[in-house]
Amino acid sequence: MSILGNRVVRREDPKFLTVGGTYVADLDLPGSLHLIFVRSSMAHAKLLSVDTSGAKAMPGVIAVYTNDDLGIATMPSIMGMTNEAMTAPMLASGTVRYVGEPIVAIVAESRESAADAVEQVVVEYEPLTVVIDPVEARKDTALLFPDAGTNTAFTLDFGGDDALFDDCEVVVELDLVNQRVAPCPMEGRSAAAHMTKDGRLEFNSATQAPHRVRDALVGFLGLEPDKVHVVTPDVGGGFGAKASVYPEDIVVGWCALQLGRPVRWTETRSESMLGLGHGRAQVQHVRMGGTREGVITAYRLDVLQDGGAYPGFGTVLPFMTRIMTSGPYKIPKAEFGSVSVVTNSTPTVAYRGAGRPEATSAIERVMDVFAREIAMDPVELRRRNLIGKDEFPYTTPVETVYDVGDYHQALELALEVAGYDELRAKQARRRASGDPIQLGIGLSCYVEITNGLPDGEFGAVEVRPDGKIIVRTGTSPHGQGHVTAWSMLVAEQMGVPIEDIEVLYGDTDIVPRGAGTMGSRSLQIGGAAVNQAAVDVVEKAKDLAADLFEASRDDIVLDKSNGRFHVVGTPAISRSWGDLAKAAVAKDGKSLFAEVDLASPGPTYPFGTHLSVVEVDTDTGKVTLLRHIAVDDAGTIINPLLAEGQVHGGIAQGIAQALLEEVVYDLDGNPLTSTLADYSFISAAELPSFETRFTETPTPINALGAKGIGESGTIGATPALHNAVCDALAHLGVRHVDMPTTPVRVWNAINEAALENAGGKD
Amino acid sequence: MIPASFDYVRAGSLDEAIALLKEHGDEAKLLAGGHSLLPLMKLRLAQPAMLVDIGRLSELSYVREEKEYVAVGALTRHHDVATSPVALASAPVLAHVAGQIGDPQVRHRGTIGGSISHGDPASDLPAVLLALGGTLVVEGPKGRREIDAKDFFLSFFEVALAPEEVVVEVRVPRSDGHWGFEKLTKRAQDWAIVGAVAVRTSNGVGVGLINMGPVPLRAKAVEEAVASGANAVDAAELAAEGTEPSADFNGTVAYRQHVAKVLVRRALEKAGV
């Protein structure tokens, strides 16, 4: 009986539920010094002077450093693609470019003495012109990096056909904003470093990519690779933002080396809201053209990406947006263009979906606008344009090759679960009654790219003489349940109970290489690598068994019901995994194991349809989410319990962006949403329980048939809720409301439409 | 996250607390539930040299039905006001609003006296107190005095308390099921973008506004309209009179004034107007 496909509860849980996880701040590091950063309170200014003498004199303060003390290179250009003159120093040097930029590092005996010393640092600023709006930044009138001569950090182009829409009967255009949001993992950034007795730097990091951290420490601190050991404890969420290595991490390592004592740093939430990278932040312009019968024939998406003060991964994310430009539709012609600029705000990074939610949000919103333009049901418009299940592999006009899918099945199932026709009838009755509380129904059909980067992954399986299995993986789980999922894969191949399997990760000594966990890659490449290693170990075991039994290799059977090997026909005479492990050692001194470096077979494309039902109080603009239906297809589902959990979490973040969350700066670059009291981090009270379903269209791309699921919920949910709110207001003459659909935004849209209508009647 | 250093004294009695306040003046602050003060101190926006903890003075935690009014001890926690049978029977609007403040954890600690003396115009309780026409009983070195709620809120976070005075009791007229409380927020745990409370007592219908100015406000024009026979719709049209709401990313002035009218109308309707 296969364990795969079952709702296996997590092996990880008992520890978390009884004593709690061990996060970096929980590590027992005796004698540790506490590091705290003093951060800029100005968005753009020359640093005239930084007086640390007062701080140095405070009781318990060991050292106070500025950038000149460090002598560390700047962060490199992102993947070699961003403007070389715009690189970030470890600590601010000469100029500060965003509120929250670290200027000074204080190391003290205790958290309290560090906090007390912060107030003693005196910084003299000379204000420079602040540029917050990316549209303004693009004009290059006030430059963040005079040496660069521009605020443009990165551009992309695909297409450029002036006649793209000439043949279209109907063309709609829309300006929209995919607003800046804050990832807000419940645990902020945290790191600790100490020198071991054998002269190595041991580094603990709340990271999604321990080997990336190791390589960064090696590179920036000039250490030999074998002298750096990264150990990742439990990590309290990441969502892409902890996949980057931050200057603060490097400074922690440097301080430990410099002072010869353990150093630890845990940021406060207020710091995290400024210093942990932000997500999204695209200003978009779309054009969609087609026939009156609802066949879309041309589409163009132009993006202005806000990179923040120093180009980070967010600056280049438009390349992910471009990949998904035409969505799940068979639009024959599509183009994309993007310009990424720097602004005096927190740098943008990957955040759950990382470039793909932006693509889906844009096309799904304009699909509804197009539908309204031709007076067609938005469902019907999608039905007519979705790529058919027999058309795969499908190459889109931007040269993305979708592997496999059944988009219509997901759409129809979502409509069925939602009871779509009944909902429209209810909406009609509500409209006719003139009730101020109106209903909105919104849809989104999405497809997205997972495992989009070319990295392969490491997986290893070893059998100990006592029969216990040790699995090592290059992924870096921080809530995804890889211990449970990889145990299931290995148990399936080897016929051992999952309790006998130990899964190791996050330690660069134990796992020699790995690309970490992000981009919804882990199962299809990391799990697949572990799976392959298990398959290889079974093969090796059969060779050993053949020797032991003095039988032909082809006659060896692994009985997965009990994890024992026997010769076909004589099951009573069997050997255990432990027996074979001992035999392996006896044979040539090496244990029974297999290591795999699985090359990536390429990305996969999960898809689905989400549907939101909202109520809008047209008197106040307040939106309430009543129901959210999600049909997602990530190929073969290994553990539905875990997959659902990923979808739930993704939906909540997707809804949050459409409904509530936004990072706001005033015109002087002061952040107005830098605490969880001001930033509308969504709570359970704003959400219903979700109605989720999976369809399973296995991908031919990898052996598991699995695609990623981690970001699908977010990508699918945002446009569904957004469209639902716009749908609720459509009969009042509202064409579009930007996200988040806060009460004041919704009410303004209603009010403006009412004024326009009144004007039009004159 | 780490407050600046301070001295701490746990007062064994109200008299001891008052004496300490008198001795230390502006340098000392009272600590009751701590859920208005400690958050400020953790961000170092407040740095008192001394905290006088009166949180254990259980003699100031009660909800009692007196002849003319309902008396609530200043140190009664919001949770206890919300679940008090006396409050539920004789001041249900107060019980309801106390049960909506913050979240359950906050309600287990925050006190009615602490919340009201904080003087935050975005807080719920001051508006309720104003709508009910309540009074505060205050004790200081010179003895006890009563202050009408309408005279208590002077300006932004400033109340009519001398540094050595302590609110000891909140008194509200009896009220019944004729009340409405409407609060517009983005999230359940948020401060009100705008809020309105309407309640009928033997003195007529009182209407309080949340976050419509630098102080908690009574919607006097609305009250007068109702008193002279206007219906909820017409009376609510006057909701923005005398208000000075601020503009921020949650609402423009015009928006807040519009919402005040909507919420006042709804509150009045629920109060039976």
Added chain:
Amino acid sequence: MKVEMTVNGTAESHDVEPRTLLVHYLRDTLGLTGTNIGCDTTSCGACTVLVNGQSVKSCTVLAVQASGDDVTTIEGMALADGRMHPVQQAFQDCHGLQCGYCTPGMVMAITSLLKENPEPSEEDVRVGLEGNLCRCTGYHNIVEAALVASRSLEMHQ
């Protein structure tokens, strides 16, 4: 300044600065690192513990305020026979946690909520958790865990 309190059934006595937050006393002095810190504005609830049986955000209570009180943290939730408390068990069964950071606070908050409202509706649970933020789970399974726990026999013993 001396503080004395009972934590998970054990009498504790230590000298602390008045400004020491209860959450720091629990984590750093007592080594009970299960309770986490997720914000600095009393918003997130990750630090929720029980004080005299009621849920409280331990980041907004001074250790000195809690002197004399009975405190329970996640480490003290197991039943007398060592089994997980029904709320803990429900979290396991319903996949109510992913990264685990908000989990101890959620468990404590739900335990207090169920004590005050033994048969909550889904709405009661959702509003009751307005002060406990989670980024991983979307709350769906946490709410289910609370409802499952409320129906567990042991909750009512």
